[in-house]
Amino acid sequence: MKLNKLSIILSCGLVFMSAEINAQKKDTQKKPSGTPTAEAKKPDAKKEPKPYNKVIDSTAVTQKGLLDVHKVDDKYLYEISDQLLGKEIMTITRYSKTPAGGGIFGGEEVNRQVVRFEKGINNTLLLRSVTYVITTPNEDKPITKAVKNSSADPIIASYDILAYKKDASGKNNIGYVVDMNPTFDADVQIFSLNPINKQLLSIQAFQKDKSFIQFVKSFPINTEIRTTKTFSTVPPQISRNPMPKIGVDFPAGLDAGVVTVELNTSMILLPENPMRKRAFDKRVGYFANSYDVFEEDSHKSDTDVFAVRWRLEPKSLEDAERQKRGELIEPKKPIVYYLDPATPDKWKPFIKQGIDDWQEAFEFAGWKNAIRGEYWPENDPTMSLEDARFSVLRYFAAEIQNAYGPNVHDPRTGEILESHIGWYHNIMSLLRDWYLIQTAAVDPQARHKKFDDKLMGELIRFVAAHEVGHTLGLRHNMGASNATPVEKLRDPAFQKQNGHTSSIMDYARFNYVAQPEDGVKDLFPRIGDYDKWAIKWGYSYFKDAADEKIEKALLNEMTKDAYQNRRLWFGTETNPYDPRYQTEDLGDNAMKASEYGIKNLKRILPNLIDWSKESGEDYSELEGLYNSLVGQYRRYMGHVTKNVGGVYENPKTYDMAGSAYEVTPSAIQNEAIAFLNEQLFKTPTWLLNQAIISKIKADVGVDAIKSIQDATLSSLLSNDRLVRLIETSSLSKANYSVDELISDLRKGIFSELKTNATIDIYRRNLQKVMVSRLIDLVASDKNAVGNFDGKRISVIDTDIPSIARGQLVELKAQLKAASATTSDRLSKFHLQDLVSRIEKALNPKQ
Template sequence: MRMRRCFILSLLFWGLLQPVFSQSISSVTNGLQKMPGYLTLYWDAKKGKMFLEIDKLDTEILFHTALSSGIGSNDIGLDRGKISAGKIIKFQRSGPRILMVQQNYDYRATSSDKMEKLAVEQSFAQSVLWGFDVAGEEGNKVLVDATSFYLRDGYDAAATIARARQGSFRLDPSRCAFYLPYTKNFPENTEVEVTLTLTGEQAGAYLREVVPTPGAITFREHYSFIKLPDAGYEPRAFDPRAGINPVEFFDYSSPFSTPITTRYIRRHRLKKKDPSAAVSEPVKPIVYYMDPGAPEPIRSALMDGIGWWNQAFEAAGYKNAFQVKVLPDTADPMDIRYNLVQWVHRSTRGWSYGYSVSDPRTGEIIKGKVTLGSLRVRQDYLIASGLVGEYTSDEPSKEAEQMALARLRQLGAHETGHTLGLPHNYASTVNNRASVMDYPHPLVRIMGPKKLDLSDAYATGIGEWDKIAINYAYREFRSKEEEKKGLKKIIDDYIDKGFLFLTDQDGRPEGSASPVTHLWDNGKNAVDELNRVMEIRKIALDNFSAKKIPVGAPIATLQEVLVPLYLFHRYQLEAASKVVGGVSYTYAVRGDKQKVMEYVPGDEQRRALDAVLNTIKPEVLALPSLIINLLPPRPYGYDENSREVFHGRTGLTFDPLSPPEAAAGMALRFLLQHERAARLIGNHAINASLPDFSEVVDKIMAATWKAPARKGYEGEIQRVVNVAVLDKLIALAANADAASQVRAVAGLKLRELRVWLESQTSPDEAERALDVFAANQIRQFEENPVKVVVTPPAKEPDGAPIGSFDAYSCDW
């Protein structure tokens, strides 16, 4: 009797469960809005739910998250259009559950041996990104309720805000919903967008600038499931000298006598219609579509610059392989089949990006996406008008306008280059502006004692280096053997012609060693160009007047024009500083003709040091009295805390010592950088003809503290510079990241300075006051470094993007 009762209860229990497992998709979705496409969606408007129909179980799919509407602050970095790294996922079923499993393609076996592949797969973890309950099924299709999967912070925006120290925020589910206008389906991709709201407290300054109510941050996140390319694509081997971005993985099927890491380049799929022809039209061209939201004449300038890339593809053997068009009304920018150039607005000027959606398995680029910040063109115009323009009426300067548009052409070409697979080439300046993948500083010509010319500010057309890189990535070969020989020849030929490729790791850090790899520099020789730039700076400051702003603009807004002129040398200063302790090198491989490395000759290093120290002379840093008298306090309604102006210590009035302090601080920060100091010590130990760190510090002391005392305004500037030297040396001596000998030398030079200061008996009270103050600072540092109170240095206003910081452009 008991067994019979249990059996009946079991039947009843199974009967209760049966509808859950046997419901058809059509019965669950009856009355719901159907969105057919790659993965069919069903929208339940009454309950606010989104169902996902999965008919591709155990199929590899590319998954992306993105920000379709951003926060609007460059400093936080949550910009419209940013895309996360792509993940290859599979939907796998286990009973009533569907697991979304991320495949681990960092470790694989590329052989055809199934057991060898399985051994690698089982040796490394995968990641289950989500679990769904089956809501319905029909044949090989299953339906899942994906509402909670979508209504979450998948981009991890809250963590990004926290890392930027802008407060602690969390998702408020009651203020989140699906955003249907951008929830769409296409044959090869499924797109879902949601409106999310993060709530929190203690919002930082950057957030308060851009969010109406800082305690509630509402933005939109986007989710994409994308069809992966078919097997017709042939990966191409990566070469560090070729200037193409890599995708890399551990290949455990490689022979143990060869490297385990395999690298492919990232590129679009491109094939000739006629493979035997030297020049052929492609089977399918690469087409980029311009955001129609970009206004004229900006849109035309961008399309012109982006279109330059066709020159590179022609050099690689293609006709009309690269095209740029305005996105038509019939096309949707969310469709994965359209490469997109997007025009983005922010509250502050900021970076532009070149991203691409690519296949992590092979490096094949599926979609290029360029994001261009709209404020940068205004900064370029501001710089140009400060250099050459004057407002004689309300009409803008035509010369400044042309320079700003010329920069936009470069910008469009540069960011598109990233989406074609190219990284930065910061060494192209030595080859006469050979690459749009460099960061171009405006090239200003001196035409006379008081005249500057901007007609050649930016190069026109694609660079010779860019043709080399595209040739390596996209030239078609008839066989693997021909490809191997052909790619080698491309690199051998460019080496013979003297071209050079070095990128972010070599040019971006302040302590980097290459004397030719810099951001925003010009000229073949960094020292010569710094000397020339200082002449341009002097002419620009001598020409400064109220005519640099339109009639009717507050006079105080001249400060925004002054900053890029006064600091016009900032990037070339950094370039020349890198010559000190510099080491020339290449990405040489065994068997090529490149010189591996050599020290910059001692004479050139000393010449660079002299040129840098010339920039902090009081007479160079002093502002003309005409300019000082033109700068009143900020008027009502204009932000006195603007990041685009100098900030001093005189309250509302303009501080004439703040710009010299900021400029001197830059030069000293570069020269007394701890890695450069360590390199000076090590290089001198190997080659005594090279300057030692002690010699560099002694020259700095001779040019500042121990130079003849100045009077008046220049005397106060000299004292400001001297304090900057003192503070930088104290910071270096206390820097835990610095080499011990660097700290030892810095400490010794501080002691020598203290002894010298204590011997001084200047008749000038201001000089005596500073001598006593500095000696006390050093003594206190020697006794207890932690208790030394250093006045925070005046900081130079934001520089990059000078029109673009471009960087950290990504290719995923």
Template sequence: MNAFAAGFSLRPLGLALAVSLMLQACATPAPTTSATAKPTPLEKANSRAVPAPVGGATPPAPAAAAAASAAASGVAGTTPPRPEPGAPRPFDEVIKGATQQAGFVPIWRKDDRIWLEIPTERLDQPFLLSVNVAGSVGERGLYASQMGPSWLATFRKIGTSQMQLIALNNSFISSTPAMKAAVEQGFSHSLLGSAAIASAPHPQRKSVLIDAGFLLTDIPGYSTRIEAAFRMPYSLDRGNSFFEKTRVSDEMTTVNARVHFSTSRIPAPPLTPSPVPTPPPPSATPDARSMFVGFVYSFTKLPDTPMAPRRTDPRLGHFFSVVTDLGTDLKANPRVHHVSRWRLEKREPQAALSEPKQPIVYWLDRNIPPQYRKAVEAGVLEWNKAFEKIGFKNAIVVRQQPDDAEWDNMDARHASIRWFVGADVGFAVGPHHADPRTGEIIDADIGMSDVFGRSARRFVAEDVPRANSLGHAGHAHDAYCNYAHENAAEMNFALDLLEARGDIAPDSPEAEAFVQAVIKDTVMHEVGHTLGLKHNFKGSTVVARDKLQDKDYTEKNGISGSVMDYNAYNIALRGEKQGAMNNTTLGPYDYWAIEYAYKPIAPADEAAELARIASRSTDPLLAYADDADAGGIPGNDGIDPLVNRFDLGDDPLAYYVRRLQLSRELWQRVQERGAQPGDEAVRQRRVLLSGFRQLGRASELVGKYVGGMHTVRDLPGTTQRAAYRPVEPAKQREALKFLADGVFNADSFRFKPQFIASLSPDYNEWDRGGPVNIPAAVLSVQTVAMDRLLSPGTASRLLDLPSYVPDANKRNIISLAEVYDTLQGAVWSELKSGREIDRLRRNLQREHLKRVQNLLVRGSAALPPDALSLMRMQAVELQTQLKRASTNGKLSVESRAHLQDSLSQLTEALRASMIRS
């Protein structure tokens, strides 16, 4: 831990002065003084507080008491004895001139100094400590309005001189007394901070004071995040950090701190580019060497009676708190999972429909733009429909924070929705803090970036350029949610296409309604997270494709089985009927998940009733799968093609085919329209890349069909369904054909030369880029699909496929050899046809050859040996075809050079000795 407030420093008395004091105390009787007499300078020196050392080490022992002072304690008619050297000053003396805020942990404040009064009843008693980030840097993940860490914490008094703030280790418990001591000894608590006790105990309350300066340190560990963002060591500057405001109630104490991080200098960039990319210094601050971060510390009282925990069931998706119960060795898995949920109790327990004793209240932050507040409120209150199904009326309430409010809704007693901005931001997040003992949600703060205000609202008119994210789509896992960012990109594509069709006009009521609907959709998703629900990336598959074109059906039921999915936009093809564009209401899964977590159940009936609720998982409308099932994160490529982010309908492959058609339509229309007077400089460039973004996601997810497995989450023995079922061979071949004929086909990416030449940059910006690199954009889409087909996971599943298929069906299964042959044939199709090989195709072939070479020379520890053997066999066949094709004198010089170079590289790779790991 960093050092605490200045004033905690101790200058030890010299030896001579200490001896002199002792002699004086022994030889001279204590003088008689009035109670109001001022202490002498020497008495002031003796009353200095003992400092708390860095890291929470035990402070030096106070000096020995003077013998005469001890003797004088019983002399009648004399003043109380002089305090021991180094002993804390009297309570009232320390807070003289300070103002008090009484409550859970009382605060005393004088000028810029703050003391916490630690009541004796708070010692060694758990409370929730949370640190939220109210203000930050504004770039590279360092944004305002974000929830930080929380701990089950306590104050621990060490002797008479030190107070420690301890994070309790609640991850390991013992449900039996026999193992309790062993568990407590086996797992350490953690020290979050400590301070010297600044006062003697209060005469009546017996509480003591500590200087709050230990909060002007980096308790949440934010410096690590800063270093991760900029790869520079910013240090916390205690001298320029300060307290802003404090708030105390019977339930909570809140301290807002403004903490300064700085570095003495910004390193000069290297003379030559580093092989390892390094991020540039901050660009959003006036001086890259300095930044302030706002921390909101909340000391929150936990309920006197802990909420009864509710066990999770993996057939549904809830966030949970987890503890390892080492009280018995009879359970194979000692981990216990409790659903994260708010405490919701009926005011009238016997009534079929009752208001709760305490509703779940969401505060709309005052910085939400007024034009969006109704849509945000609607997104929150939509969840009341699910609670009404289980007997709660008005379970959720929305309130608006007044503009003149003096409290910060980033504290731990106000669930809030906040609007924040950043230089490169585009996401929403819905985290929460919970009592780790029971899973009871104590606080939640939804952060909504201004992706709608700047990058989405009136998209058609403003056309604000965004990052060119091609290839892999952004993914979310664990607690992170980038739904708003991806949703805004989807809306961008939809509005571009609708404007190109003439179906919607800039600044029209239709465009405004469209944006408001997207905000409601996003808020419903994030509120679901704060109610304890995880993502459901299988929810979109429960709606049949023909239903998506039914306007009445989609407006009433939405376009997906769950708002917790990342739902794509329901855009009709030309000539089709148009249903609702996005989700309008909760889906059947959302009602089911709320029922499991919040339905009032008598304790004696809970296990049986929860099992009954969860057993409905076989209902097709309640399909569920989470982030891990979807894959797309390092080490997990996902195996079920029905579990995806941003697909739509019961046949995702058909949806991806439609997306290619929609991208082609958008490109055709924008080329026909051409640049118009008054257009934003980068409008056409942005529209072009918007179509590529759609295809990048599609090409990745189509590949999941090849070697894919359908999965279900049934518990053992509850159904007869197989946990894994191979994707139908016909569907796998259909996916391969789509990639070969659509993604790998250069004809899918043809643009008029006049259009390419018209894609101007914005000359007002320094970082404006040059001409749009169409071949690079195309290749980024194609290599995503290629890498999926050549991945170790795909190879392993295809080789294992016969183990999952009865003998009668084995002749029809798709093999790894067939996949490799189809891929190579599609990439190098000109070798058989003798056609000219244009630049787009040459780029694709080079990327394929690069991967083949690498496997031939270096092998792969992850790729099965049979796959390497098949790869070599395919390479020998490719070598033969290249030899034949390279003699074709009708080809252009570029094509002949490309073929000869490819043949040479492949021959070298086949001759080389493999470097085996």
């Protein structure tokens, strides 16, 4: 019988009490009446602190640092100085080693939290977790009490003080020796995995007997604790009615029932002199931090939002003066990224170059040698890859096709303290597919199954620069590519000077617009005009700005001046309505750019067999490339579709002219529908290359075409888009409307009704989808809603069902007329069927 911990305790307690009662009975029988029984043993009094030299004796091995760490026998004791009490410490826990097969990798962040030590009662020290939600600058005002009363920080540990360290006089305490091992060799959430991660990794109970502290190292501003933690795993379940499983099963867990991870916790002191905050500006794409601020004289609380960035400061006042005169100066502390020694040697120079490429942008802000990449010094015992003092690009042996660039920053000010960029090995596979599908029509180097090292190295360099940009505080600028006119994407001189997008932080991969006859050679993204401007905004040093408000005013003037140049605009990655802000797109007109892109896809498609073949291999490589090509085509359809019902978001402030929001011009929306009618709804039979499909698919592609058409048409007629069109067309008769949208779609999708042409299987499928979508709109109920700008609008209470009904009435008449004149048997059946469906929808009770 399996007992839980509580049951065992109770069981043991009952056995003990039973034995004690029996013993008392025997004693009562043996002893004369009146013999006193032994008194119950009193609990041990709480241990008082001992003299320092009795706890930290001559055998102790001591490391001086943020926390002085003493190793006595096999135990670590930690000495917290009196000066450290109340100061804030950032703790960052990372995986050092992980089990295989779980999607987690050594070097990735597990947890981060600010903590502080403070005195407790009865000779104890407390460790509190600090969360920044509300604050006040008025430390000497009554409102401070209200803020503190509503922002109590949780106690995560309490330590008995084993010994006090005294000053030379022997009267004052200057240090406190405590045993923190129970915090680190246990499963304390802040220094371990949180409950969500455990659930996702199918991790269960902590195994104390299989967990321990490996080592502790201490340095001037940080202390590093390496631990090994073992957990039991959730056993696999067998059921006749299996439920979807949350999370993954580690192969090691399935084999052994437990998994072991190695973790490294860095405790790093936050800057004693906090960096000046730089007020966030939505016109410039920086990550931001925020908290609510309560001021004594304010009528309401304000939210303090500030940019996340590194601290760059001159070495001296003389240097600051030189920089003010326009000279480049070196910062007091440059930004350094180390390369993981696990990185393949042949890629290291390219990754380092991707880091160093940002030097040009920092020169634009007045700094030289402000950023650099360095190779990891493997023989330096004072350095660790997980040490929070160092920023590292970590290389993961993983099948994931990705890379990412996070940062760890001071929550008080936004100062970036360090970054560990994640780089997955299989990113190269993704880069190969992107570059081949987007540029092989113009670049012969892309026409191979495996790229040469120089080309792949340059692709790696581009990704490295992009991810480093994130660690500098920069968000994606999805509007940057829209600043380049489409025809300039075909201009070799313009491309050589400017590139195809103004920001490497856009998702504008490679120049798919350039045609073979153009002679364009510059096909890669690179650090552009916007990136230089954004670094100038974030990293300019204002010697004479006395405070944040003055600095904000200076930055505002800089930003207004910059916004006269379209290439310096920021286009948010979060706007779902602005067609200028999209991923994977190029140019200022999605219809023109996509048309050029399709021309290149048509050139590439017939060559995929030759460019992917290898003797003795199956056609999986060919299938992957074909799917990538179809995926690129799908993206073009999405880029165009977003123009319909589009709303432009122009970042503006009170002192800037122009509207913050504008409706996408009707002419552009008309152009978008015309493109879709021509390039998608007129069957793209060129995708159905039988030489390829016969090798990779069992079907001939009917359903594949239908799925793309269905998805696009469903998106065009979605409740959200139609509600936007209802709202925007109400502002002006010149704006594109729901009725115009459906009419334009009908002209393209049902063009055979006027020409009396035979309707093939692809078009019959598409027309059925169109009729089904209109019927759905007529049958809208009260639960059908459209979302626009955070509002949920009931579709049934708008003109949408009325317009759909009117369109179906008109369409039914056309279908009837066409069915009477067509000579094709299947076309006639199809038209009659559509008439029947429409009649049933319009008169459901008949």
